[in-house]
Amino acid sequence: MTKRVRVGVIFGGRSGEHEVSVNSAKSVMQALDKTKYELVPIAIDKNGRWLTGESYLQLRDAEAQSSYDASLGESKEASTELSGQTTPEVLKSESGLVPNHVINAIDVVFPVLHGSYGEDGTIQGMLEMMNLPYVGAGVLASAVGMDKVFMKRSFSAFDLPQVQYTSYSRKAWENNPDEVMDDVEKAIGYPCFVKPANLGSSVGISKAKDRNTLKRALNLAVAYDRKVVVEQGLDAREIEVAVLGNDNPEASVPGEVTPSNEFYDYRAKYVDGDSVLTIPAPLTPEQTEEIRTLAVRAFQAVDGSGLGRVDFFVERTTGAIYVNEINTMPGFTEISMYPKLWQATGVPYPKLIERLIDFAIERYQEKEKIKTDFSLGE
Known part of the structure; x- marks a missing residue:
C-alpha cells in the first residue's frame, strides 16, 4: 500500500480573521482524500498558543453551542456539557515553537491562516527554517501581498492599472489629523475607502463620503494597523x-x-449571506481575457506561488479595468469565492486541494536544488 502523505493543517491564529481561518480549515480537513493523505491538525488560539487541532475544534464547537444555548436560557445544561469536553493539549517545545515529534509527523504543511501572523510571511519564515514544504506563497510574496502599500508599489512596477491611493502611518494620523484629512481631500476626494494596510476579509474597512465619515474611518482603520491606505x-x-x-x-x-451592503464588507461576506456571486462574470470576451491576463501578472508581480485571488474593479461608466489587490491565502471554505471559481473552471474542491499540495512539494523540491555551500576551489 502506498504511504499516505501526512498533511499538517495549521489554522486559527492571532489575527482578526481567526474565525474565517477556522471555517476554512474545517472545509479543507473534511475534503482531504483520506486514502492519500493523513491529517495532522494543529490549531493556534487567539493568544498564540499551539494546540492539538481536533480537541481544539471540539472545544470551540462546544463553546459556540454554549453561547447559543445561553441565549435561550439554557446556560446551565450547556456549561455542564462544555465542562465534559477534552481540553486541547498545548504543544510545547524548548524553542517555544513546534516540538520535534510534531515536525517529524508532517510531510507538507497547509497553513490555512488568514491575516496577521499567518498570511504575512511570519509563519512562512518559520516553516522555511523548519525546512518543511508548505502550501501557498513564500515569505516575500506573503509579506508584500499582505501589506497593501508595498503590494500597490509592486503592481506599479509591473505597470498594472490601479485606482488613485495614498497611505498614512498611525502616528501621522494621531499627530496631525486635520493635515491628513486635508491631504486625502486634495489627493483622493470623496467617496473614498479607508483600509488597514495589513488585514483582510474587509476587517476595519469603511467608505467615507465626507469629512466626518472620513474621521471615523481613519480612527477605525488605525485601531487595526499602524498603517492605513x-x-x-x-x-x-x-x-x-x-x-x-x-x-x-x-x-x-x-x-x-x-454585495448585499453598499460595498463588500465583513458583514456582506460572512454574516448576511445575501451577497450574490455570479460565476462566470457577465463580461465581454475581451474583458474576460484582459482580466485573466492581469490576474496572472499581479500574481507574478509579488512573486506568488501556489494560490492567490486577485480582485478587480470594472468602472461602470467607462468599462476601465483596475487591479485592486491580491490575497495570497483567500477564504477556503467550499462556498468561498476561490474554490468556487476553480469549480467553475473545471477543478473540483478536493482536486484543488490535491493540486495545491503537489505545488507545495514541487516548489520545495525546486528550492532543494539551490546550493547552500561555497568553496573557492570550485
Whole structure:
C-alpha cells in the first residue's frame, strides 16, 4: 500500500480573521482524500498558543453551542456539557515553537491562516527554517501581498492599472489629523475607502463620503494597523479571479460579487449571506481575457506561488479595468469565492486541494536544488 502523505493543517491564529481561518480549515480537513493523505491538525488560539487541532475544534464547537444555548436560557445544561469536553493539549517545545515529534509527523504543511501572523510571511519564515514544504506563497510574496502599500508599489512596477491611493502611518494620523484629512481631500476626494494596510476579509474597512465619515474611518482603520491606505471610490463592479500554480500560473474564469451592503464588507461576506456571486462574470470576451491576463501578472508581480485571488474593479461608466489587490491565502471554505471559481473552471474542491499540495512539494523540491555551500576551489 502506498504511504499516505501526512498533511499538517495549521489554522486559527492571532489575527482578526481567526474565525474565517477556522471555517476554512474545517472545509479543507473534511475534503482531504483520506486514502492519500493523513491529517495532522494543529490549531493556534487567539493568544498564540499551539494546540492539538481536533480537541481544539471540539472545544470551540462546544463553546459556540454554549453561547447559543445561553441565549435561550439554557446556560446551565450547556456549561455542564462544555465542562465534559477534552481540553486541547498545548504543544510545547524548548524553542517555544513546534516540538520535534510534531515536525517529524508532517510531510507538507497547509497553513490555512488568514491575516496577521499567518498570511504575512511570519509563519512562512518559520516553516522555511523548519525546512518543511508548505502550501501557498513564500515569505516575500506573503509579506508584500499582505501589506497593501508595498503590494500597490509592486503592481506599479509591473505597470498594472490601479485606482488613485495614498497611505498614512498611525502616528501621522494621531499627530496631525486635520493635515491628513486635508491631504486625502486634495489627493483622493470623496467617496473614498479607508483600509488597514495589513488585514483582510474587509476587517476595519469603511467608505467615507465626507469629512466626518472620513474621521471615523481613519480612527477605525488605525485601531487595526499602524498603517492605513486610502483609495479612490469608484462606481464599479467587483470582479475576482483565482490564480493557481508556481512558475506557470493559470487564471480561473472571473466571478462577480454583488454585495448585499453598499460595498463588500465583513458583514456582506460572512454574516448576511445575501451577497450574490455570479460565476462566470457577465463580461465581454475581451474583458474576460484582459482580466485573466492581469490576474496572472499581479500574481507574478509579488512573486506568488501556489494560490492567490486577485480582485478587480470594472468602472461602470467607462468599462476601465483596475487591479485592486491580491490575497495570497483567500477564504477556503467550499462556498468561498476561490474554490468556487476553480469549480467553475473545471477543478473540483478536493482536486484543488490535491493540486495545491503537489505545488507545495514541487516548489520545495525546486528550492532543494539551490546550493547552500561555497568553496573557492570550485
